[in-house]
Amino acid sequence: MSRGLRSLKQDTDRAKSDSTAGVRAGGVSKQRVLVVDDDVELCQLLSQYLAEEGFVVESVHSGLKGVERALSGEHSIVVLDVMLPDLKGFEVLRRIRAHSRIPVMMLTARGDDQDRILGLEMGADDYLPKPFNSRELSARIEAVLRRSQPDATAIRPGVGERVCLEDIELDKGARLALRAGEPLDLTAVEFDLLETFLRSAGSVLSREEMVRAVLGREFSPFDRSMDTHVSNLRKKLGMRPDGTERIKGVRGIGYLYVFSQR
Amino acid sequence: MSSLFFKIFLWFWLGIVVLSAALITSAALIRSRSADDERWREKYQLPLDLRSQHEADILERSGVPATQKYIGSLEQHDPMQNYLLDESEREVLGRPVPEKVAKLLPQVRQSAPATPVYFNHERIMAERVIASSGRSYTFFMTFPPRPYLPHSLVQFLFEDVGTEGIVRLIVVVGTGAIFCLWLARHITGPIGKLRVAAREIASQHLDARVDKSVTARRDELAELGRDFDRMAERIDALVSAQRRLLADVSHELRSPLTRLNLALGLARQRANPEVFEHLDRIERETDRLNKLIGQLLSLARIESGVDLQQKKVFDLGVLVQEVASDGDYEARGRNCSVKFDQSFECSVEGAPEMVRGAVENVVRNAVRHTAEGTSVDVAIECRPNDHGSHAVIQVRDHGTGVPDSQLAELFVPFYRVVDGIRKDPDGAGLGLAIAERAFRLHGGSVTAANAEGGGLVVTLELPVLESDDQAVRV
Numbered sequence: 248m249s250r251g252l253r254s255l256k257q258d259t260d261r262a263k264s265d266s267t268a269g270v271r272a273g274g275v276s277k278q279r280v281l282v283v284d285d286d287v288e289l290c291q292l293l294s295q296y297l298a299e300e301g302f303v304v305e306s307v308h309s310g311l312k313g314v315e316r317a318l319s320g321e322h323s324i325v326v327l328d329v330m331l332p333d334l335k336g337f338e339v340l341r342r343i344r345a346h347s348r349i350p351v352m353m354l355t356a357r358g359d360d361q362d363r364i365l366g367l368e369m370g371a372d373d374y375l376p377k378p379f380n381s382r383e384l385s386a387r388i389e390a391v392l393r394r395s396q397p398d399a400t401a402i403r404p405g406v407g408e409r410v411c412l413e414d415i416e417l418d419k420g421a422r423l424a425l426r427a428g429e430p431l432d433l434t435a436v437e438f439d440l441l442e443t444f445l446r447s448a449g450s451v452l453s454r455e456e457m458v459r460a461v462l463g464r465e466f467s468p469f470d471r472s473m474d475t476h477v478s479n480l481r482k483k484l485g486m487r488p489d490g491t492e493r494i495k496g497v498r499g500i501g502y503l504y505v506f507s508q509r
Numbered sequence: 510m511s512s513l514f515f516k517i518f519l520w521f522w523l524g525i526v527v528l529s530a531a532l533i534t535s536a537a538l539i540r541s542r543s544a545d546d547e548r549w550r551e552k553y554q555l556p557l558d559l560r561s562q563h564e565a566d567i568l569e570r571s572g573v574p575a576t577q578k579y580i581g582s583l584e585q586h587d588p589m590q591n592y593l594l595d596e597s598e599r600e601v602l603g604r605p606v607p608e609k610v611a612k613l614l615p616q617v618r619q620s621a622p623a624t625p626v627y628f629n630h631e632r633i634m635a636e637r638v639i640a641s642s643g644r645s646y647t648f649f650m651t652f653p654p655r656p657y658l659p660h661s662l663v664q665f666l667f668e669d670v671g672t673e674g675i676v677r678l679i680v681v682v683g684t685g686a687i688f689c690l691w692l693a694r695h696i697t698g699p700i701g702k703l704r705v706a707a708r709e710i711a712s713q714h715l716d717a718r719v720d721k722s723v724t725a726r727r728d729e730l731a732e733l734g735r736d737f738d739r740m741a742e743r744i745d746a747l748v749s750a751q752r753r754l755l756a757d758v759s760h761e762l763r764s765p766l767t768r769l770n771l772a773l774g775l776a777r778q779r780a781n782p783e784v785f786e787h788l789d790r791i792e793r794e795t796d797r798l799n800k801l802i803g804q805l806l807s808l809a810r811i812e813s814g815v816d817l818q819q820k821k822v823f824d825l826g827v828l829v830q831e832v833a834s835d836g837d838y839e840a841r842g843r844n845c846s847v848k849f850d851q852s853f854e855c856s857v858e859g860a861p862e863m864v865r866g867a868v869e870n871v872v873r874n875a876v877r878h879t880a881e882g883t884s885v886d887v888a889i890e891c892r893p894n895d896h897g898s899h900a901v902i903q904v905r906d907h908g909t910g911v912p913d914s915q916l917a918e919l920f921v922p923f924y925r926v927v928d929g930i931r932k933d934p935d936g937a938g939l940g941l942a943i944a945e946r947a948f949r950l951h952g953g954s955v956t957a958a959n960a961e962g963g964g965l966v967v968t969l970e971l972p973v974l975e976s977d978d979q980a981v982r983v
Contacts, residue, residue: 286764292771299778356763356806360862361816378766378799380792381774455838468835469869499830499849 278392279321282306283313283339284328284354293326300385310334314342317349323392324350326384328377329362337369344370350395350435352387354379360471367475370434373462374472390463395435412445412506414488426484436461437480444480444494448506451497477502513700518693525685526678533674541659541669546629553589553650557625557634561648564593565640568601577602592649601646609633610649617647630655699723699730703737713814715745752813762802770795804939807866808922811946816860822974825900826855826889828865833887836872845879847872850888855900856974859951864971867947868902870940871955871967875906878965883907891973898973899953905966910959919957920945944969 280302282293290306297304305322307313310331317325317339325343329336340351353366353374363374372391375384410417416425422438424431433441439461443452455466457473481494487505495503560583568576580591580602592610593601600606609631617635620626622645626635632652639645659665702720709717718741723734773795777788810816833849840847857864875885886905891898911919918924923938944967945955953971960966 286768289764289768289771292768292775296771296774296778299775360866364862376803377763378770378795378802380796381771381777466838468838469832469873471865496827498827499834 277301277303278323279303279305280388281313281316281322281325283310283317283325283331283336284308285330285332286328296381297385297388302385302388310336310339313339317343317351318346320347322349323395324352324388326352326354326388327371328354329356329366337365340366340369340371348432348434350391352391363472364475367472368479370479372434372436386464391435393463394439394461410442410445412448415441415445415484417442417445431483433480433483436476437483440476440480441484444502444504448504451500451503453501455501457501514693514697517696518689521692522685522689525689526682529681529685530678533670533677537665537669537671537674538659541665542655544669545655545659546627549629549632549652550625550627550634553634553652554625557636557648557650558623560591560650561593561636561638561646564591564601564648565638565646568593568646569640569642569644573602589650589652592651594647594649596645607651610651613649614647617649696730699726699734703730703734706737706741710741710744713818715741715748717741748813752815766795766798766802770799801939804943808939808943808946811863811943811950814950816863817950819860820858821861822856822858823861823864824854825857825864825902825971825973826853828861829868829887829889829902832865832868832872835869836876836885836887839873840876840879840885843876844882845876846884847876848884848886850886853889853891855889855891857900857951857971858974859971863947864951867944867955868904868969870944871904871969874940875904875908875965875967878908879906880908900971900973902969902971903966904969905960905964907964910963910965911957913959916957916959920955941967 278301280297282290282304284290284293284306285308287308290304290308294304294306305316307316310333313325313327313331314334316322327336327339331339334342336353340353343349343351350372351370353363353371354377355362355366355374356377363376366374372395373387375387409419414427416428417423417438418425419442422435424433424438424441440457443457443460454473457477458464458466458470461476462473477494477496481492484493487493491505493505495505497503564576564579567579576593583591592604592606594606594614595601598606598611598614610633613628613631613633613635617626617637620635620637622637622639624636628634632655633649635647635649637645637647659669699722702723706717706719718738719734724731724738726734773788773791777785780788830849833847837847837849872885872887879885884907887902889900889902892901893899915924919941922942924942941955941957948955948969948971951971953969955967955969957965957967
């Protein structure tokens, strides 16, 4: 290993010890958050704020370090800024997604819908436009973490470990989705979305219901992120064996997972 | 391409054809004259010889009366007049000699005897005769003046213009057409290429340049092409600088606001209950600032036209319906509703997110201004007009409306209606301006009017694609 990389690791270690110093005395099972943002002051404020909310924060200020730390497996969630000095946020996301399904929340530019859509399409779990409300941030981080935890996402009580419909099979314990026995590469949101769809296959789900069930937050009108998630899921699922669309849009209402009863 | 190309081609070609036709005709006219002269000479050469000799002989042998009788009998049938002049330049019959004849006399008297002298133009022929007595006479025959135009058009065309002239004309028409086509292409070709480049630039492809074949020429069009390229480079540089500035400024504005929000969150975590009220206030104001920055960025982004670089075809009907149903959700909070009148398929081309944002701004604006307990009515229809079909979206609220004099100002950034009735604490005054610019950039328009029975109607129009284009669900 090169010297450069080693010193880089020392840097991140130092950064980690800096940012975790304040809450080291806290509980055992605190969630570790990796913040990738080049704004050092912002990172400090974030660390303080999230520490108060019960998270342990590590912050890095460059995309390359961000990729390296995100793939270390030490964190529960990555908060990733789109604008970074070296690598673009999307490139960081792409590199993380190439190896890991760790939840990623993108911080995008307000007024820039293209960035939001691109981020979600590339597999981000959620996004928040900058500048954001601090309470909104912690609420979203919690929501993303809640649904990425195995078995913590039961939509209705008393459901089994496996959900099957036609050629699609979900293993909730392992959070694994299979199509005709082949594993599908789904993000946490897409997994939950698919589960929600399968459970109500054949009936129309409103976008409101979907936001509540899948994103775990109140529906806010004019927010189209659910549509992007649905379109991603649709692409990954592909057509049904008989060549028809699995998920149909219902104008002005929501979506329908097509289920043909024999 | 069309009109200038054809104008140049037609005018030059017509010019060449007319000019050569004139040349051929005039040449034929000249030829027809000399042929006429030739015929005249051939026809009267023998009478001239015979008559001159004869008259002189009669005069010497039988005297004036016999001559008079002879001439009289001749002139009864002939178109010409005969004059015989003796050595003293006197007409032998004592008739007056026309001036034109007198003028020509010295010339004829110098000619050899028994040799005809022709004056084609004056239509006079003359000959000197030496009578048997040895005396010398000068005989003139004067004819009616030569005609300026040929007697018969058919004869003129077939004999004087002839096959040769017609072949010439055909050759000129053919080669002239080829030459003029080349000329018209040579002039309008570069203009067409300039137009292509200009249109590319206008449709946001700022890296478009004029075709090399234009700038490589050595004329004014090449200079125009090079100037155009310089202009395009400058615009390109300016626009990319503006975009960079926009990105930088937005980033710079966002960073302190984000930090401010976090600091506010921290303060809230540790604050006493009595400062909560003030913290709420700070939060509301920062939210407003956030919204304002968001809208400013949207406006700048729309005006830069970045989002229109990749156009998509999408169904406007679905989009409006979705926005209306979201608007309805938001309106419920105010005990209002958004009613949507049946949707139909309506394909348009552009940046769907930009159009969605525009419609959303108009609908939310209406939701904010409609009176409590009333509805906002959203309708979409397709209307044909001069330039193909237009999708017309109407958003009507049941509020107080806007004074007629201020309707147009609604789309000016930060404009607030001044009578104070239409108070809008949440609106930054940019929503309608954003909508108007977004639609204008898509070739459409946004207008406002007061509805009958109160309330504002905002009408958004967008050109519709022909129905054979496939709509893509957004």
